[in-house]
Amino acid sequence: MTQNWQKLAEDYKEDYLADLKELIAVESVRDDEHATTEFPLGKGPAAALDKFLSFGERDGFTTKNIDNLVGYIEYGDGEETMAILSHVDVMPAGAGWDTNPFEMTIKDGKAYGRGTSDDKGPGLAAYYGLKMFKDAGIKPNVKIRLILGTDEESNWTGMKHYFEVEPAPTFGFSPDAEFPLINGEKGNASFVSEFGVKNGSELILKEFDSGLRENMVPRDAEAVIETTHAEEIGEKFNQFLDDQPVAGDAEINSEGITLHVVGKAAHGMEPKNGVNAGTYLATFLNTLQFDGDVKDFLSFIANYLHDDSRAHKLGINFTDEIMGDLTMNVGIMKFDQQNGGFVNTNFRYPKGMGPNDIMKGLKDAVDSLSGSVQQISNMEPHYVDPNDPIVKTLMQVYIEQTGETDAKPEVVGGGTYGRMMERGVAFGALFPWTEDTMHQANEFQPVADLIKAMAIYGQSIKELATK
Numbered sequence: 001m002t003q004n005w006q007k008l009a010e011d012y013k014e015d016y017l018a019d020l021k022e023l024i025a026v027e028s029v030r031d032d033e034h035a036t037t038e039f040p041l042g043k044g045p046a047a048a049l050d051k052f053l054s055f056g057e058r059d060g061f062t063t064k065n066i067d068n069l070v071g072y073i074e075y076g077d078g079e080e081t082m083a084i085l086s087h088v089d090v091m092p093a094g095a096g097w098d099t100n101p102f103e104m105t106i107k108d109g110k111a112y113g114r115g116t117s118d119d120k121g122p123g124l125a126a127y128y129g130l131k132m133f134k135d136a137g138i139k140p141n142v143k144i145r146l147i148l149g150t151d152e153e154s155n156w157t158g159m160k161h162y163f164e165v166e167p168a169p170t171f172g173f174s175p176d177a178e179f180p181l182i183n184g185e186k187g188n189a190s191f192v193s194e195f196g197v198k199n200g201s202e203l204i205l206k207e208f209d210s211g212l213r214e215n216m217v218p219r220d221a222e223a224v225i226e227t228t229h230a231e232e233i234g235e236k237f238n239q240f241l242d243d244q245p246v247a248g249d250a251e252i253n254s255e256g257i258t259l260h261v262v263g264k265a266a267h268g269m270e271p272k273n274g275v276n277a278g279t280y281l282a283t284f285l286n287t288l289q290f291d292g293d294v295k296d297f298l299s300f301i302a303n304y305l306h307d308d309s310r311a312h313k314l315g316i317n318f319t320d321e322i323m324g325d326l327t328m329n330v331g332i333m334k335f336d337q338q339n340g341g342f343v344n345t346n347f348r349y350p351k352g353m354g355p356n357d358i359m360k361g362l363k364d365a366v367d368s369l370s371g372s373v374q375q376i377s378n379m380e381p382h383y384v385d386p387n388d389p390i391v392k393t394l395m396q397v398y399i400e401q402t403g404e405t406d407a408k409p410e411v412v413g414g415g416t417y418g419r420m421m422e423r424g425v426a427f428g429a430l431f432p433w434t435e436d437t438m439h440q441a442n443e444f445q446p447v448a449d450l451i452k453a454m455a456i457y458g459q460s461i462k463e464l465a466t467k
């Protein structure tokens with residue numbers, strides 16, 4: 001029998017919205033300050049997990065809470081397990097909301113509230129997909145598990161715990177990103193380059209500060225300089241600002257001069273979308289007569305990193321036909337007189353190369369100066385063949401449900417739960433035509449999108465679990 005999934009989803013709409021309202025009301029932000037052995041991430045994430053699992057129990061599913069870190073709702077049995085990976089934790093609300101972020105409010109057809117879009121709304125839509133499937137009396141030939149993490153926004157503690165204590169599902173999807181589908185995620189590696197404290201005697205860099213996080217393009221940069229030539233430097237700096245795509249200002253004081261640069265922040269996975277205030281400021285300072293380790297620190301940024309998101313100057317630019325370019329973000333740059341210089345570079349790399357190639361490029365650069373470099377993290381690239389049935393089936397369902405016949409699977413620089421499984425992809429629930437408000441004030445998801453997602457998930461589960 002063929003189901004009309006869109007019609008079914010509309011029939012479940014009121015029940016879905018009532019459950020979503022209850023989930024949104026749980027402030028499930030990770031809270032390390034109140035962490036205990038029983039609640040390792042604080043009480044909020046565990047309470048949201050319990051709430052979600054209680055829907056599963058109510059509706060006749062098998063459920064399990066594993067150590068208040070992760071849980072699952074299960075249906076059916078078979079040799080293989082198909083997994084749907086979602087999460088119940090949310091980002092802190094932050095300022096600037098027009099409604100209470102923890103009281104779901106529907107205005108103009110949009111459901112507002114923290115988690116409506118990331119990821120309670122989509123996770124619950126996948127749950128209702130599973131519920132519609134079960135209520136329709138269809139029997140799966142695989143075991144289906146909807147697995148709920150409680151720490152996606154920080155360290156994936158819950159989901160990692162699941163893969164330690166339970167057998168790994170080999171295929172499935174994560175409704176925690178966007179439609180149509182993400183079948184490739186670049187590798188992600190970070191490196192720290194360090195320089196000593198040696199300064200000049202005439203021109204002294206007292207402090208340099210730019211960037212907060214390795215995965216963000218820094219919007220602001222500041223340098224504090226001790227000099228008797230403050231006026232001259234101020235003039236040169238203003239000329240520099242006239243020629244470059246950044247704003248800024250200079251403050252002259254009794255000791256010297258303080259310079260500020262303002263660029264544009266962006267996510268570090270595509271640094272071209274931002275303007276890096278820190279590398280611009282270092283590039284300006286590199287035209288002055290600094291000495292010692294300071295000179296090397298500035299020259300490293302100006303000559304090897306500045307305005308070069310594809311890392312040509314490091315000699316490691318690389319493009320894979322399918323996964324695209326290696327990208328580099330210079331996320332944190334610091335210098336002070338006690339600790340010397342520090343530069344954090346984050347790379348997103350396609351298959352066909354690896355952290356060793358990146359290390360070699362950085363090492364050649366810092367060896368020509370007086371610095372040192374070390375790798376601090378790495379996640380391998382993840383790629384599922386577009387001809388794999390998981391990709392083909394989900395794309396077909398998406399196209400059938402939306403009529404978007406041109407839709408194609410995508411490769412991104414970011415990391416989703418999809419990468420936890422060998423044949424794992426990210427699938428929804430943000431539609432290409434809807435504004436992305438995840439992690440922002442006034443987070444919302446149109447109700448019609450959530451219902452459409454529910455229909456897509458219902459049909460997807462049927463196609464994948466009855467083959």
Ligand SMILES: [Zn+2]
Pocket residue numbers: 087118119152176
């Ligand atoms: Zn998420």
